[in-house]
Amino acid sequence: MRYRHAILIVLLVIIADQFSKFYIKTNFYYGEEINVLGSWFRLHFIENEGMAFGMRLSDAATGKLILTLFRLVAVVFGFFLLRRLVDKKYHTGMLICGSLILAGALGNLIDSIFYGMIFTESSFHIAKLVPFGEGYGKLFHGRVVDMLYFPLIDTTLPDWVPFWGGKPFAFFEPVFNIADAAISCGVITLLLFQKKFMQKPGDIDSNAVATK
Numbered sequence: 001m002r003y004r005h006a007i008l009i010v011l012l013v014i015i016a017d018q019f020s021k022f023y024i025k026t027n028f029y030y031g032e033e034i035n036v037l038g039s040w041f042r043l044h045f046i047e048n049e050g051m052a053f054g055m056r057l058s059d060a061a062t063g064k065l066i067l068t069l070f071r072l073v074a075v076v077f078g079f080f081l082l083r084r085l086v087d088k089k090y091h092t093g094m095l096i097c098g099s100l101i102l103a104g105a106l107g108n109l110i111d112s113i114f115y116g117m118i119f120t121e122s123s124f125h126i127a128k129l130v131p132f133g134e135g136y137g138k139l140f141h142g143r144v145v146d147m148l149y150f151p152l153i154d155t156t157l158p159d160w161v162p163f164w165g166g167k168p169f170a171f172f173e174p175v176f177n178i179a180d181a182a183i184s185c186g187v188i189t190l191l192l193f194q195k196k197f198m199q200k201p202g203d204i205d206s207n208a209v210a211t212k
Contacts, residue, residue, distance in 0.1 A: 003086045006099045013103035017178040018110065021145040025115075026129060030122040033149070040152050046175050047122065047143035061141060068112040068140045075109055078102040093189070094197035100186030107179030108144050115142030146175045 028045040035042050049064050082098050116137025119127045137143075153171040157164050190197060 001086065001092045001095045003083055006082055006086060006095050009096060009099035010103040010106065013100065013178065013182045014107055014110070017103075017107035017182070020147065020178055021111065022129075024147045025119055025122065025127050025145055027126065028122075028147075029126055030124075039154070040150060042149040042151070043147050044149040044175050045122070046146050048146060049143055064112075065140055068109070071105060071109045071112060075102065075106050078105060091197045091199055093193055097186040097190040097197065100182040101190075104179040104181070104183030104186070107177070107182070111144040112142050113140055115145070116140075117142070144177070146177045146180070148177060148181070149175045 024043065024045050028043070030045060030047070033042050033044040078098075079102065082095070082102055085095055085098060115135070117132050117135045117139055118129055119135050119142075120130055121127065121136040135142075150172045151170045153169065155169055157167055157169050159165040
C-alpha cells in the first residue's frame with residue numbers, strides 16, 4: 001500500500017465527516033432529533049467541548065485550548081508515523097487502521113480550530129456560515145459537532161435489578177460523529193488483529209521459511 005492510498009482514505013473520511021457536520025450544523029436546531037431507521041438510529045444534534053463521544057476534559061477555555069493543541073501535535077505526528085509505516089512496508093491492515101485513526105483525529109481537530117470562527121451559535125437558532133472571524137468563538141476554541149445516535153436498547157430496568165432497578169437504561173447512549181467512528185473502527189480492528197498487522201514483509205518471509 002502506498003502513501004497516497006493512505007492519504008486518500010484520510011481525505012474520504014474527512015470529506016464525509018465534514019459534509020455531515022456542515023449539514024447538521026446548518027439545518028438542525030441544537031438538540032433536534034429525527035429518526036432515520038426506526039427509533040434505533042437517530043440524528044441528534046449536539047456539540048461538545050472536548051473528547052470523543054461527548055466526553056469533556058474541562059469547561060475552562062484553557063482546557064479547551066490545551067486539548068486542541070494536543071490534537072494538533074498528535075495529528076502532525078500521525079502523518080509522520082503513517083509515512084514511516086508505509087516506507088517500512090507494514091501490513092495493509094495496519095496502514096488502513098492508521099489512516100482511519102488519523103482521519104478521525106483530523107476531522108475533530110478541524111471543528112476545534114475553525115468552527116468557532118465560521119459558524120454562529122446554535123443555541124436558539126439554526127447556525128449560519130459567516131465570514132471568517134465572525135463566528136461564536138475564537139480560533140482553537142470551536143465545538144465538535146456530534147449527530148449519530150444509536151439507542152439500540154432503550155428501556156427501564158426491572159425493579160429486581162440491584163442498585164439500578166426501576167431506572168431508565170439506554171445502550172448505546174453516547175452521541176458521536178463520523179470522525180469518532182473512524183477512530184473507534186481503526187483502534188478496535190488494530191487491537192483484534194494486532195499480531196497479524198504488526199508483521200512486516202520480512203517477518204512473514206522468515207515465518208514461512210521456518211515452517212518449511
